[in-house]
Amino acid sequence: MNIILIGAGNLMYSLAPALQHAGVNIIQVYSRTEDHASELARKLNVPFTTDLNEIEINADIYFFSLKDSILLEVAKQIKPNNALWIHTSGSIPLSSFIETHNRAGVFYPLQTFTHGREVNFEDIPIFIEANKEEDLLLLKKLGCALSPNVIELNSEKRKWLHLAAVFACNFTNHCYAIAANILEQQNLNYQYLLPLINETTNKIHNLHPKEAQTGPAIRYDTNVINKHLAMLSDPNLKELYTLLSKNINKYSTNE
């Protein structure tokens, strides 16, 4: 089974070596950014190209991992072939990929990928979808080579998963960034927060996040809340604090 990688961003930079390690034969890397293409190709010891017209036509799987905004546009420029085309996007439905190519699939590993960080795919749930039964089996086989947690999921459900991931990962990380910023402005090391952050994360392995909630907002301690609002001079942060506190209280009273 020969695979060509279209895109060499953070996800592919983690995923491709794991695929190769699992015995998958990667034959070429494409990225329009030469640095990215060459770096990943060197890591995998395979050829690369930055020219869509030079993409080989004899692969079994074309594995797209591109920004949502350019995915379909790039796909349309690939020469027609009979291979399986798959993408890794949480929010692009299979149907819009099928418009371009009739053997289409999705391979969505639910994780945050950062250049230079190795992730263990065994821990990662991989969500797959395809329009043909035999392609679904192929994706299952590919997924199972990396993780014991391969789940068939349709495009509609996947987009909710992606939305939830934005809250659980991107917005969470931004809360860390705000906290770090607050401390650094006071010349305090943000690493003081790490044991607290670890426990906040560890807790929800055993407790539902609604039950794990602590702090002034869940107690609706307006004395503390008002003190904190008075400390925040940035109107965005003030609004964010108010909105999050209100929502914490709303969730607790909904039960």
Place this chain on the structure above:
Amino acid sequence: MNIILIGAGNLMYSLAPALQHAGVNIIQVYSRTEDHASELARKLNVPFTTDLNEIEINADIYFFSLKDSILLEVAKQIKPNNALWIHTSGSIPLSSFIETHNRAGVFYPLQTFTHGREVNFEDIPIFIEANKEEDLLLLKKLGCALSPNVIELNSEKRKWLHLAAVFACNFTNHCYAIAANILEQQNLNYQYLLPLINETTNKIHNLHPKEAQTGPAIRYDTNVINKHLAMLSDPNLKELYTLLSKNINKYSTNE
């Protein structure tokens, strides 16, 4: 050194056994809620009371761990004595505690405490403050019995630490709760998110949160952002999503 505990909430329920284990002699527990007082007293095998007038007068330290809203009011009802009075609040300054009693201190372990969860105090930074040098030494001794990470910090800095902790812990946990809610409405198990949440936390042990940011907001992928906003029917969540995305983008362009 004899200690009396005033308050039997989540923090004290974790802290008191750790203090006892470190050799501190706890002689009495007070809580106005009999269930809380008796549960903690039983755990420590010491007497309890729910009557402020029955609090013993011969202790060396009176250790207050009460909601901010009632702390000062309760402190005023304790019979005057010459012991050290300490509280565990992030946002009550030492000065307002001193108004009630002249040997005052603060013992602030930066952690989220949940009933029934054991925490390892060795990992927790403890921030201390006192108005008398000998009391500061006493607090340092008490802190070092639990954690190698005991830091002297004034009330002004401590309130910023507390504010940062609200973002890093309380608001983060609420993002988890929103994500769980989104998945559960789609009959998807929120535990799918745990590997993602773990990695988001693990990452910032090596990377500053600003550098660890991923997702549609940091790329300012308005296509995905607008799709997500259209999916959120709750106006609070829509506003929260918009505000967080704007702020992520603001932080990234500020660099």
